[in-house]
Amino acid sequence: MGKGKMTITNHLHKFLATHEGESSFLEHEVKGFLRDLNVPVPAGVFIPTGGRLHDPLPLDFPLVVKVAGRKITGKSDVGGVRLAITDSQELGRAIAELSAISGAEGVLVEEQARPGVEVIVGGAIDPQFGPVVMFGLGGVLVELFRDVAFALAPLKPEEARGLIARTKGSRLLMGYRGKPAVDMEALASVVVTVSELIGSGLLEEIDLNPLVLYPDGALALDAKMKRKCIKE
Amino acid sequence: MHPLDILFSPRSVALVGASPDEGKLGGVAFRNLRAFRGKFYPVAPTVGDIDGVPVFRSIADIPETVDLSVILRPAPEIPAILAEHAGKARCAVIVSAGFAETGQTGLQEEVARIGRELGIRILGPNCLGVFSPARRLDTFFLPTDRLKRPKQGNVAVVSQSGALLMCLLEALAEAGQGVSRGVNYGNAVDLDAPDIYDYLAGDAQSRVAVSYLESVGDGRRYVEAARALSRKKPLLVLKAGKGEGGQTAAYSHTGRLAGRYEVFSSVMRQFGIREVGDFDELLDATHALAMQSGGAGKRACIITDAGGLGVLAADECSCIGLELPAVPEDAQQRLRSIFPPFYALGNPVDLTGQVRDDQYLAALREVRDSYDGFLVIAHTGVAGVTPRIAPLLVQFRSECDKPLVVCMPKGGIGGKVGRLLEKGGIPAYSTPEHAARGLRALLQCE
Numbered sequence: 001m002g003k004g005k006m007t008i009t010n011h012l013h014k015f016l017a018t019h020e021g022e023s024s025f026l027e028h029e030v031k032g033f034l035r036d037l038n039v040p041v042p043a044g045v046f047i048p049t050g051g052r053l054h055d056p057l058p059l060d061f062p063l064v065v066k067v068a069g070r071k072i073t074g075k076s077d078v079g080g081v082r083l084a085i086t087d088s089q090e091l092g093r094a095i096a097e098l099s100a101i102s103g104a105e106g107v108l109v110e111e112q113a114r115p116g117v118e119v120i121v122g123g124a125i126d127p128q129f130g131p132v133v134m135f136g137l138g139g140v141l142v143e144l145f146r147d148v149a150f151a152l153a154p155l156k157p158e159e160a161r162g163l164i165a166r167t168k169g170s171r172l173l174m175g176y177r178g179k180p181a182v183d184m185e186a187l188a189s190v191v192v193t194v195s196e197l198i199g200s201g202l203l204e205e206i207d208l209n210p211l212v213l214y215p216d217g218a219l220a221l222d223a224k225m226k227r228k229c230i231k232e
Numbered sequence: 233m234h235p236l237d238i239l240f241s242p243r244s245v246a247l248v249g250a251s252p253d254e255g256k257l258g259g260v261a262f263r264n265l266r267a268f269r270g271k272f273y274p275v276a277p278t279v280g281d282i283d284g285v286p287v288f289r290s291i292a293d294i295p296e297t298v299d300l301s302v303i304l305r306p307a308p309e310i311p312a313i314l315a316e317h318a319g320k321a322r323c324a325v326i327v328s329a330g331f332a333e334t335g336q337t338g339l340q341e342e343v344a345r346i347g348r349e350l351g352i353r354i355l356g357p358n359c360l361g362v363f364s365p366a367r368r369l370d371t372f373f374l375p376t377d378r379l380k381r382p383k384q385g386n387v388a389v390v391s392q393s394g395a396l397l398m399c400l401l402e403a404l405a406e407a408g409q410g411v412s413r414g415v416n417y418g419n420a421v422d423l424d425a426p427d428i429y430d431y432l433a434g435d436a437q438s439r440v441a442v443s444y445l446e447s448v449g450d451g452r453r454y455v456e457a458a459r460a461l462s463r464k465k466p467l468l469v470l471k472a473g474k475g476e477g478g479q480t481a482a483y484s485h486t487g488r489l490a491g492r493y494e495v496f497s498s499v500m501r502q503f504g505i506r507e508v509g510d511f512d513e514l515l516d517a518t519h520a521l522a523m524q525s526g527g528a529g530k531r532a533c534i535i536t537d538a539g540g541l542g543v544l545a546a547d548e549c550s551c552i553g554l555e556l557p558a559v560p561e562d563a564q565q566r567l568r569s570i571f572p573p574f575y576a577l578g579n580p581v582d583l584t585g586q587v588r589d590d591q592y593l594a595a596l597r598e599v600r601d602s603y604d605g606f607l608v609i610a611h612t613g614v615a616g617v618t619p620r621i622a623p624l625l626v627q628f629r630s631e632c633d634k635p636l637v638v639c640m641p642k643g644g645i646g647g648k649v650g651r652l653l654e655k656g657g658i659p660a661y662s663t664p665e666h667a668a669r670g671l672r673a674l675l676q677c678e
Contacts, residue, residue, distance in 0.1 A: 146489065150498035
């Protein structure tokens with residue numbers, strides 16, 4: 001919020017320049033970048049393979065540990081995610097095991113998020129329409145429900161709300177069957193930011209999935225970003 | 233005046249590739265263009281005249297610069313022929329196939345370049361061209377006894393595919409629906425859907441535009457033109473290729489879900505451009521929008537003389553997003569006092585097989601302020617339904633300009649009464665589902 005389009009594009013330029021030669025990035029790199037853009041992400045630390053755990057650890061239990069590696073596309077598919085870790089011993093074991101996964105460059109240790117409504121916010125380049133932003137319900141289950149809507153990027157906040165409202169299940173966000181409504185302003189702000197990132201023309205794809213929504217705020221639990229490949 | 237008047241409303245037309253032989257495409261096109269209300273110049277290298285119409289050996293021999301030249305010669309000849317058009321034509325319809333659609337992209341690019349250099353606008357190649365009944369302009373190489381042309385009317389039909397243009401025109405002719413323009417733009421090296429939309433937005437003859445698409449070149453340019461047209465008149469878009477999925481090898485969920493059609497459809501919704509699901513829905517909606525202006529809201533009232541048809545109409549209404557609130561208590565009481573006790577005053581209002589024509593009007597007048605649109609089902613197998621129902625419903629429309637459609641199964645006097653209704657501006661459908669979709673098109677609800 002308060003960050004104009006130029007600012008976001010400039011941030012992205014800077015981020016891409018510091019990661020020159022890489023087409024995709026490690027989760028903590030993307031999250032660090034998103035945090036700079038005011039997209040909330042869980043508190044966490046990255047521990048490169050062979051690296052040491054910070055002491056004292058600046059995080060509160062329960063924790064999650066996730067394997068990190070540019071070659072690893074599905075962390076869950078390789079058993080690379082451990083949830084609800086409640087003590088240091090368990091944490092040490094998880095770090096050791098996940099660091100041993102083939103292709104691991106390290107692990108990301110994060111505070112475990114509260115449950116909320118899981119959604120996806122993403123961006124892609126359409127061959128006819130150019131940069132499009134997507135909103136969908138279901139978070140990691142999005143490909144099962146396929147309740148998504150697209151819009152031409154970038155979007156203004158009110159257009160972001162329109163995009164959100166075009167999903168069938170958007171009523172779920174307004175407070176459904178006794179559940180409180182989610183923080184629509186926080187969600188719209190994330191959608192606007194993602195729309196500006198993909199609208200910059202510098203990225204091929206971006207995924208914030210899941211983005212967990214609460215009555216007060218939102219939290220991107222996982223994030224992926226891919227640089228636009230330069231066509232020869 | 234619009235720059236594309238030279239295409240849709242030319243003063244002079246040349247046909248390059250005219251033939252005296254009606255078995256040839258050039259012969260069929262000659263026959264169809266002969267009726268053109270304007271100057272017609274057939275061009276062929278050898279013949280002196282065809283049926284008394286003088287033939288020119290070359291486009292260069294024509295004594296004026298023609299607005300439109302229809303070119304019907306084999307693809308490899310087109311660059312040379314187009315080059316001869318320098319200063320002799322403002323617009324060309326290149327009917328010939330054998331360009332990018334068969335892999336001849338180089339040839340197609342050459343044609344596009346020549347057109348740009350000479351300042352000649354090009355429709356096609358690989359297209360049927362234009363049908364504008366007001367000027368009796370018909371560039372199709374299709375015999376009229378094979379493809380019945382619709383009468384002159386207010387529906388503009390824009391199609392990327394020639395075959396779909398044929399099917400749509402045929403279906404509209406069959407439904408008695410008139411057409412203002414029919415155009416197929418094929419490979420679109422120059423004139424594309426956005427250029428045509430821009431013309432139609434200002435075309436007084438066209439009240440409704442329908443457009444069949446397979447792809448849009450520049451999506452953002454397309455959206456802009458479609459929005460501008462939609463602000464002036466209803467535009468209905470039928471998109472083929474709904475099965476084209478996302479990139480299965482994509483890195484992200486978004487990439488996998490961003491199928492070409494999903495994105496297209498979403499973007500249409502983002503900008504309030506109306507997409508129809510299939511050919512039938514396109515026809516149902518066109519039929520309604522050609523006759524009536526749309527209204528706001530989604531509350532519909534069904535008034536029927538046939539219980540089962542009423543239930544089917546109600547089912548379809550709820551499937552497509554129309555609401556069927558109950559008849560308000562006070563209206564029910566007034567209707568109760570004038571109708572027999574066995575009439576069912578729900579929604580549908582069932583006037584049963586005992587109905588008389590004037591009872592439809594009485595019911596409509598009682599409920600008119602409580603609903604946004606009306607679906608009247610009148611099965612003419614019932615003795616009380618007579619041709620007089622048509623003027624009664626037309627009278628209601630003059631009292632209340634909310635959308636009203638009729639379901640009137642054909643057979644018996646149904647066909648005849650249906651035509652009477654349509655003369656009075658009320659679309660008549662033969663099934664309750666089609667009628668519900670027609671009403672839905674008029675009630676532009678989300």
